Amino acid sequence: MTPRKLTKRGSQRREQILDTAARLFAEQSYHGTAVGDICDELGVGKGVFYWYFPSKEALFSELLQSSLLQLRREQQAAIEGIEDPVDRIETGIKTSIEFFRSKPGFLSLIRTAARYDEFSGFVEKGQEIIAADTSAHIKEGMATGSIRQGDPELMAHGILGAIFHFVEVYFGTYPETSAGRPELAEEAAQFCLAGLRERRAPEPGS
Amino acid sequence: MTPRKLTKRGSQRREQILDTAARLFAEQSYHGTAVGDICDELGVGKGVFYWYFPSKEALFSELLQSSLLQLRREQQAAIEGIEDPVDRIETGIKTSIEFFRSKPGFLSLIRTAARYDEFSGFVEKGQEIIAADTSAHIKEGMATGSIRQGDPELMAHGILGAIFHFVEVYFGTYPETSAGRPELAEEAAQFCLAGLRERRAPEPGS
Amino acid sequence: MTPRKLTKRGSQRREQILDTAARLFAEQSYHGTAVGDICDELGVGKGVFYWYFPSKEALFSELLQSSLLQLRREQQAAIEGIEDPVDRIETGIKTSIEFFRSKPGFLSLIRTAARYDEFSGFVEKGQEIIAADTSAHIKEGMATGSIRQGDPELMAHGILGAIFHFVEVYFGTYPETSAGRPELAEEAAQFCLAGLRERRAPEPGS
Amino acid sequence: MTPRKLTKRGSQRREQILDTAARLFAEQSYHGTAVGDICDELGVGKGVFYWYFPSKEALFSELLQSSLLQLRREQQAAIEGIEDPVDRIETGIKTSIEFFRSKPGFLSLIRTAARYDEFSGFVEKGQEIIAADTSAHIKEGMATGSIRQGDPELMAHGILGAIFHFVEVYFGTYPETSAGRPELAEEAAQFCLAGLRERRAPEPGS
DNA sequence: AATGAATGAGTATTCATTCAT
DNA sequence: GATGAATGAATACTCATTCAT
Numbered sequence: 059m060t061p062r063k064l065t066k067r068g069s070q071r072r073e074q075i076l077d078t079a080a081r082l083f084a085e086q087s088y089h090g091t092a093v094g095d096i097c098d099e100l101g102v103g104k105g106v107f108y109w110y111f112p113s114k115e116a117l118f119s120e121l122l123q124s125s126l127l128q129l130r131r132e133q134q135a136a137i138e139g140i141e142d143p144v145d146r147i148e149t150g151i152k153t154s155i156e157f158f159r160s161k162p163g164f165l166s167l168i169r170t171a172a173r174y175d176e177f178s179g180f181v182e183k184g185q186e187i188i189a190a191d192t193s194a195h196i197k198e199g200m201a202t203g204s205i206r207q208g209d210p211e212l213m214a215h216g217i218l219g220a221i222f223h224f225v226e227v228y229f230g231t232y233p234e235t236s237a238g239r240p241e242l243a244e245e246a247a248q249f250c251l252a253g254l255r256e257r258r259a260p261e262p263g264s
Numbered sequence: 265m266t267p268r269k270l271t272k273r274g275s276q277r278r279e280q281i282l283d284t285a286a287r288l289f290a291e292q293s294y295h296g297t298a299v300g301d302i303c304d305e306l307g308v309g310k311g312v313f314y315w316y317f318p319s320k321e322a323l324f325s326e327l328l329q330s331s332l333l334q335l336r337r338e339q340q341a342a343i344e345g346i347e348d349p350v351d352r353i354e355t356g357i358k359t360s361i362e363f364f365r366s367k368p369g370f371l372s373l374i375r376t377a378a379r380y381d382e383f384s385g386f387v388e389k390g391q392e393i394i395a396a397d398t399s400a401h402i403k404e405g406m407a408t409g410s411i412r413q414g415d416p417e418l419m420a421h422g423i424l425g426a427i428f429h430f431v432e433v434y435f436g437t438y439p440e441t442s443a444g445r446p447e448l449a450e451e452a453a454q455f456c457l458a459g460l461r462e463r464r465a466p467e468p469g470s
Numbered sequence: 471m472t473p474r475k476l477t478k479r480g481s482q483r484r485e486q487i488l489d490t491a492a493r494l495f496a497e498q499s500y501h502g503t504a505v506g507d508i509c510d511e512l513g514v515g516k517g518v519f520y521w522y523f524p525s526k527e528a529l530f531s532e533l534l535q536s537s538l539l540q541l542r543r544e545q546q547a548a549i550e551g552i553e554d555p556v557d558r559i560e561t562g563i564k565t566s567i568e569f570f571r572s573k574p575g576f577l578s579l580i581r582t583a584a585r586y587d588e589f590s591g592f593v594e595k596g597q598e599i600i601a602a603d604t605s606a607h608i609k610e611g612m613a614t615g616s617i618r619q620g621d622p623e624l625m626a627h628g629i630l631g632a633i634f635h636f637v638e639v640y641f642g643t644y645p646e647t648s649a650g651r652p653e654l655a656e657e658a659a660q661f662c663l664a665g666l667r668e669r670r671a672p673e674p675g676s
Numbered sequence: 677m678t679p680r681k682l683t684k685r686g687s688q689r690r691e692q693i694l695d696t697a698a699r700l701f702a703e704q705s706y707h708g709t710a711v712g713d714i715c716d717e718l719g720v721g722k723g724v725f726y727w728y729f730p731s732k733e734a735l736f737s738e739l740l741q742s743s744l745l746q747l748r749r750e751q752q753a754a755i756e757g758i759e760d761p762v763d764r765i766e767t768g769i770k771t772s773i774e775f776f777r778s779k780p781g782f783l784s785l786i787r788t789a790a791r792y793d794e795f796s797g798f799v800e801k802g803q804e805i806i807a808a809d810t811s812a813h814i815k816e817g818m819a820t821g822s823i824r825q826g827d828p829e830l831m832a833h834g835i836l837g838a839i840f841h842f843v844e845v846y847f848g849t850y851p852e853t854s855a856g857r858p859e860l861a862e863e864a865a866q867f868c869l870a871g872l873r874e875r876r877a878p879e880p881g882s
Numbered sequence: 883a884a885t886g887a888a889t890g891a892g893t894a895t896t897c898a899t900t901c902a903t
Numbered sequence: 904g905a906t907g908a909a910t911g912a913a914t915a916c917t918c919a920t921t922c923a924t
Contacts, residue, residue: 311904315904480908
């Protein structure tokens with residue numbers, strides 16, 4: 059993938075480019091960010107970019123895939139050892155929310171990617187994978203009776219959609235806003251697990 | 265805003281442009297669609313476009329706002345006269361799903377718009393409005409005890425996020441796919457209203 | 471091929487571009503001539519070029535193919551009605567020489583094209599065609615005994631090679647030089663037809 | 677010219693670069709071959725190239741001139757000791773053909789060079805020299821009556837043009853094709869010496 | 883001798899917009 | 904109302920060359 063051998067200085071440069079690009083893409087979208095912008099920001103010539111990445115597209119793709127991977131990893135680390143499937147789902151939801159809170163720009167990256175044919179496949183696949191993880195927990199919960207019957211995949215996608223939207227609305231694109239709403243993780247989990255409706259109180263006469 | 269007075273023929277042209285643009289934006293995204301593409305599709309010169317619209321941006325904006333407006337109108341028409349707030353929410357959800365099923369491209373339009381600074385404000389505002397509608401029903405439900413306590417706006421956004429995502433996943437970008445999953449509206453409503461957890465069955469012995 | 475409808479003014483512009491490009495390509499080679507150079511020369515913006523041609527490559531290709539076609543046409547017009555195959559060959563040779571004399575730059579165009587993979591196919595095909603014309607005459611001459619036995623195609627290519635080289639050496643790349651050597655057509659024909667060797671006079675004593 | 681003193685290992689490196697460059701130039705033309713390509717092929721950094729050659733242009737120029745020189749040397753070695761001028765010419769032609777057969781890429785190199793202003797002078801000069809050699813033989817032949825009267829230089833250039841073209845057509849750019857046409861040298865010599873026309877049969881009555 | 887890193891001018895092409903007719 | 908023509912700034916990417924280590 060990246061056959062070039064890099065010195066320590068080179069690896070640092072590469073990281074710098076990735077970081078800067080991530081920030082600019084988040085702020086200005088993919089097409090709104092020129093390769094020249096990234097280089098200007100770093101105060102280097104344009105050739106530098108192409109020394110480390112074969113194309114703008116490849117850079118974006120790398121950024122995107124590593125983000126999706128990282129999200130999944132954090133989820134898996136967080137739920138490790140939890141037995142109850144409902145608890146696993148809850149923890150997964152909370153982890154995702156905190157993940158996006160701590161990495162402003164990742165959501166933006168994903169949303170941006172979803173808009174371009176070149177990248178939407180990656181996003182869909184990434185979401186599919188995360189949904190599949192959740193879906194497995196849901197199935198388990200159905201089997202043990204702690205989760206109501208239904209299509210597990212659909213439910214998993216419902217959670218995914220709700221979470222992404224929560225994050226977008228309450229954290230916004232820019233860092234500052236994510237500070238507010240400290241309880242979001244808890245509330246999001248509630249919404250997904252309990253839905254809207256009040257639980258029927260155990261009807262006395264029955 | 266639209267200062268030009270148009271003849272009947274002129275209005276038709278205007279509609280043609282809007283329709284064609286909507287289709288192309290949905291298929292190829294905003295930046296992927298050149299003004300020239302729209303004109304080529306209609307077999308007219310570029311001057312025509314600028315006769316009816318001051319800019320590409322203005323056209324897109326008009327398209328976007330009218331879509332959001334239309335969605336809201338259909339929702340309102342559908343829930344008119346329904347008394348129970350939970351029923352209103354359910355009907356609203358189902359209407360949205362069917363709306364996007366019947367207008368492939370609208371979701372894409374909205375998602376695209378959300379990516380561009382120029383338009384994201386409109387989208388956010390539009391979503392705020394729809395969420396506010398839902399939120400009002402939720403509040404009512406909380407008051408009557410049919411909906412559990414919580415932040416009504418957050419719940420409304422959860423619904424919005426889930427719906428958009430369902431539509432995206434199950435209807436996709438292209439028309440053909442929306443035929444499948446005929447029960448989506450019902451399932452989506454279930455997810456939003458009931459959440460994941462099994463309702464505690466009235467415990468027999470108690 | 472060129473689906474665009476052009477006004478009279480447009481056609482003139484198109485010709486201007488073709489002419490200017492032909493000249494610049496001849497003077498500076500293909501890669502040495504930037505699209506911007508052509509536009510600057512005409513005092514127009516770069517967009518103009520792309521209004522009339524889809525790419526630099528397409529323009530060059532058109533130039534090349536029309537040149538080869540024109541050469542062949544002039545040859546055919548010149549030999550029309552000539553009965554003796556050797557006379558036809560001789561006339562063809564002379565016509566070619568005068569063709570290149572009157573169109574400085576055409577040879578350069580062809581030579582340039584031959585160096586680029588994108589175009590060399592066209593050149594080879596064009597040469598094949600012209601060689602095939604000549605080859606037909608040669609075969610006829612062999613049949614009637616006026617031309618010595620041998621591979622007609624090889625002979626035809628020998629003629630082609632000699633002519634191109636003569637033109638290159640004696641007319642050069644720039645117009646001025648083609649004035650000298652007014653007898654070139656005659657001498658070239660001699661070389662091709664008679665070869666080097668003196669016809670052995672029937673040796674008296676034998 | 678090559679001021680740097682080289683160790684044995686250094687000279688080998690230099691040769692490696694020359695060989696690789698020659699191959700790549702032949703395969704991809706001058707502008708199509710980047711300095712980086714040459715270095716990549718050898719698995720060395722770009723600094724190496726500039727350690728041995730002051731510029732890409734200088735390398736190409738050296739390659740070109742040594743090719744032309746080598747061709748001339750082989751010709752001279754081959755004709756050494758041959759008395760009859762016509763025989764010398766014939767041998768020269770055959771030697772050239774076999775030279776290009778055995779060194780695929782040399783023709784390509786020369787043709788490429790002819791297209792660039794920077795190098796065309798060298799090519800012309802080289803051709804001039806080879807033509808002058810031939811021309812001397814022709815003059816001698818005219819004096820002894822074995823070659824018909826005419827402009828010796830023009831005749832020499834005719835031979836040169838025919839040979840180059842034969843080689844190009846029958847050997848092509850890539851090695852494999854040069855195997856075919858084993859008789860090319862013989863046929864080419866025939867064409868140049870005898871031309872097309874049938875020799876007048878010794879007229880009986882004279 | 884050699885390497886990886888950096889430079890920056892140069893190239894083809896696109897596209898929203900304007901304008902004369 | 905409509906057309907073809909024109910504009911020109913912007914973009915991704917290339918590559919010969921230089922340089923610090």
